Amino acid sequence: MCSLEKKPEKFLIDHTGAVAGRFRPRTEPEAAELITAIEAALPA
Secondary structure (H helix, E strand, O other): OOOOOOOEEEEOOOOOOEEEEEEOOOOOOOOOOHHHHHHHHOOO
């Protein structure tokens, strides 16, 4: 079982509805790791 932090975490959902990434609450929307994950999850 996985636990979530008390503060909302960010989840990246791909085009099939699967979780493609999980990011800590302090991850900024413009963070390079988040942008890279979003780009990788986009369908070709």
